[in-house]
Amino acid sequence: xxxxxxxxxxxxxxxxxxxxxxxxxxxxxxxxxxxxxxxxxxxxxxxxxxxxxxxxxxxxxxxxxxxxxxxxxxxxxxxxxxxxxxxxxxxxxxxxxxxxxxxxxxxxxxxxxxxxxxxxxxxxxxxxxxxxxxxxxx
Numbered sequence: 001x002x003x004x005x006x007x008x009x010x011x012x013x014x015x016x017x018x019x020x021x022x023x024x025x026x027x028x029x030x031x032x033x034x035x036x037x038x039x040x041x042x043x044x045x046x047x048x049x050x051x052x053x054x055x056x057x058x059x060x061x062x063x064x065x066x067x068x069x070x071x072x073x074x075x076x077x078x079x080x081x082x083x084x085x086x087x088x089x090x091x092x093x094x095x096x097x098x099x100x101x102x103x104x105x106x107x108x109x110x111x112x113x114x115x116x117x118x119x120x121x122x123x124x125x126x127x128x129x130x131x132x133x134x135x136x137x138x
Contacts, residue, residue, distance in 0.1 A: 018082045020080060020081070024076060025079055034111070035107060036054075036056075038107040040057050056068060056071070057069045061103075065096050067079060068080040068082070069104075079100055081100055
């Protein structure tokens, strides 16, 4: 976990600003980095505010819920859900998790529909063909 993310979590915990829940996501560690752009796109398609970096997508579906999809140290995808009510009920937590699951389901469907490969494919440019040039000067 990078330093900035650790600081954000510590500030939230120390301030008592909300209820935090952590969930592992059902995707192989090798596939996790490749689905991050799909999560950001799905969030945008649903009209949610989102911010993304290489290792994290932060989604804010509404004023009371923040979802952080991030890569763990082992490369697996994790979800940190923060409800901005420090006394959130189990019903509120379940509703937040349902929103997170809906978003993740749409991201997986989007990834499958676009057919992006899970690994980066490098296409080499075609080698120049041999030719010759004649310069005639007077």
